[in-house]
Amino acid sequence: MSRVTTDAERNAIQQAFRQKLDEDELLNCMRCGFCLPACPTYIMTKQEAASPRGRIALMKGVYDGTIAYDDDIGRQLDLCLGCRACETACPSGVKYGHLLENARSAINENKRKTLKEKAIRKLTFKDLFPNQKRMRQVTGLVRLYQKSGLKKLAEATGAINILPETLRTMQSILPEIPDAKAMRERPVHLAPIFVDQPSAAETATTHANIATNEEAPINHNAENPVKRVAFFAGCLMDTMFLKTNEATLKLLQLSGCEIFIPPDQACCGALHGHSGEAAGARELAKRNIEAFEKLDCDTIVTNAGGCGAYLIDYAHLLADDPEWSERAARFSSCIKDLSEVLLECGFLEKYHLSLPNQVVTFQDSCHLRNVMQTATAPRRLLQAIDGITYRELREADVCCGSAGIYNLLHEDMATGLIDRKMGHVKNIMPHVIVTANPGCLLQMKFGIKRHGLESKMEAVHIADLLLKSVSGC
């Protein structure tokens, strides 16, 4: 818990609000309230102050100087999931996400933190996420924990119970971490695969070949790909969810894409941006823009809604930087979700997708839906799979409570949201809950476990399910 704000900090925060917040955007909110029913924290609390309209009024209050910043206001802004469902609901087009991010950064930069908070922030934002090598090392530790028997020991002895419930369950649902070598040796370029040519079809079946395709004899017209794309790997996706990244690449290859994966790409910076660490986020943004612009691809594919949405926001993040604004805007305009790219490349026309009979549903990733505006593409892909019965989940567009690391910081709200979600899930009892973002995937797994439904259903990333449906196994 952070310290109580002092008077000097209050003033500095108010000044920072005036500098950072866009007055037009604050005024743009005409307080119609259309966003209230879409807001998860309002749904859960029924408190005006916990609604988008309320939070904008709080920000405007501080901006105008009609009220002084206080810790209640800080807490209320923290309680926001940043899911941006309010933006999709807002007919006035208020860019709430930008207001929130700027307000958080104004607070973060002007409020002294406890030593502990400082240390955690430094570790997370300076040492860990910007550094893919460290990410691999830390994820490697989790692997060690899983493989060494420590996990079993911790669970058997009850030592695990010192963790809060969310963390405790989280550690039990993490996917099996790939080994260090696999995480280190990532491909940088992949040629398309055309299955009508038998040799290619064979190579298409094993994951191991993906990394070596580059050297494999390319007899599938690599000169003439359906599309040249760049792939944004993502720090969590390229470590903990490596298998999903491999499936993603394979799907892109199968739809005829030539793929470039710049090795010098960095973490997207979303975690920084959402936590008020704007400077760190900007650094990462620049690194990514540099890494991708030299490829000269007009499509950059992501398979994590959270990252994709943040990459799209680079245009906003660097809008005031004359050297970078144009480059950022160009970069942002290239970002597309896997599902959209697959449809564009005619994936559905190329393959007959099938799976054993089962009920499937889709839980939207908030940022995929509300920022990348991708909601129908994943559903279209799923509905095209023979053998599945697609059932729409009630409130699929409401946040599951994952929201980056929100579930660890605001356990009550996050748990309330996942319980509500699982209530809707139980009404349709799917065999598979499909997601399109690692955070959502973990949170849905968490929900399944928390509600004792492990034997009835599983949560998977859309790329994994789609790849499975190509081979029909």
Added chain:
Amino acid sequence: MLDKAFKEKLMAIVGQDNVLDSKENQVAFSYDATPGFQSLPDAVVFPGSTEDVQAIVKLCREMKTPTVPRGSGTNLSAGTCPVQGGIVLSFQRMDQILELDEENLTLTVQPGVVTQKICEYVEARGFFYPPDPSSMKISTIGGNIMENSGGLRGLKYGVTRDYVLGLTVVLANGDILHTGGKLAKDVAGYDLTRLMVGSEGTLGIVTEAILKLVPPPPSKMTMLSVYESMDDAAETVSAIIAAKIIPATLEFLDRATIEVVEDYAHVGLPTEAAAILLIEQDGDPEVVKRDIQQIADICRKHGARSVQTAQTAEEAQALLTARRTALSACARKRPTTILEDATVPRSKVADMVKAINRIAEKYQLTICTFGHAGDGNLHPTVLTDVRDQDEMARVEKAFQEIFATAIELGGTITGEHGVGAMKAPYLKWKIGDSGIRTMQAIKTALDPDNLLNPGKLFVPDHANSVGTGNPASAPTQTAERMMKK
């Protein structure tokens, strides 16, 4: 912040968690959907029952503290802005549907139920509750009753007033009043139900309502008529009414509105058209078909470029939903959106549209016009910027001229949004001195200390309607109040 003893007494009534007076909550209850008005309450209280409300009202009377009842704060006349501070009474906890009486076709509800929930609840059980303000997704029935709200279906089905059969009201003296009942007929004395409906929280506090339901229409058809000229569209409206056809919905949108709505909703509206009419008829299938046919003919005769009917229920729904976002969508264009609610006799819609255009040109303002044309209820909406003093002065003048024109044409200053604090200076224009005296007499009789939603309906006439920052205007008062806090 509240006086400690006062706060403790409030807490004793509703419980500790239901009295909020932090800065954060004062701000969150300082506004409604009216631009330019903001003022902090001393506290927000969440009653759970009629008895709670009664106890709070009595306590506030003792303490000489204003009470401002509030639903979802979507009103457009500064009706819930606590201009004199005091206690905001929020009905979020009183949000239950109490009884569906299938034999008497009534629904009993608490005031905090969201309008859309009522519609969905009764429709799922084979009944129909027609009043559907565009804000229905979020507005409460308490707010609807107190503003006597209309909606897209108002032309054929009437407004909220026509569906309120009885009320439970806590009066300023703490008495609990029951008006009306589950009765189709009732002439026992004054019609207090109708007195309360539309009284904007100034005469009493509604804690329960009995609503009238009707059977749902067996079928409906929705169509879009597209025009190259606004006048043609407006004349079509008058012509349809003159032909003695009463469609369920007859909505008008001008080009600027079409553009912003399409920009948000992507439902395929013709953005290059000068105006469109969105028309819906419901009833028996043959009647609906015949009416729609006839309406289509009238549209074409009056210069419609194209007339299309929605092919599916979803398509029709999407069009109506898009129309409901019109006001908020207007805010896309400029920082400040000020909407008016001038209403004229139906036959004068074309004249009013012309007048609005002329006034917009005269004062060099961007005005989007849309509204319930079939009701003669237009919403000229000025897109402006509160920070531009010069423009705001022109806005004020333009609105005065719009009100004057509406009254000249036999109309009124507000058709459905209420007077509140915003239009209080203009009430006299519509009802005259004797009207004001009569209304004030009623107010004084029921609320002698002026503690129920004070500062609404009646104010000194030097205040202005849109808050341009003149010395006497509401925002300045607000700023002073805020400083004091």
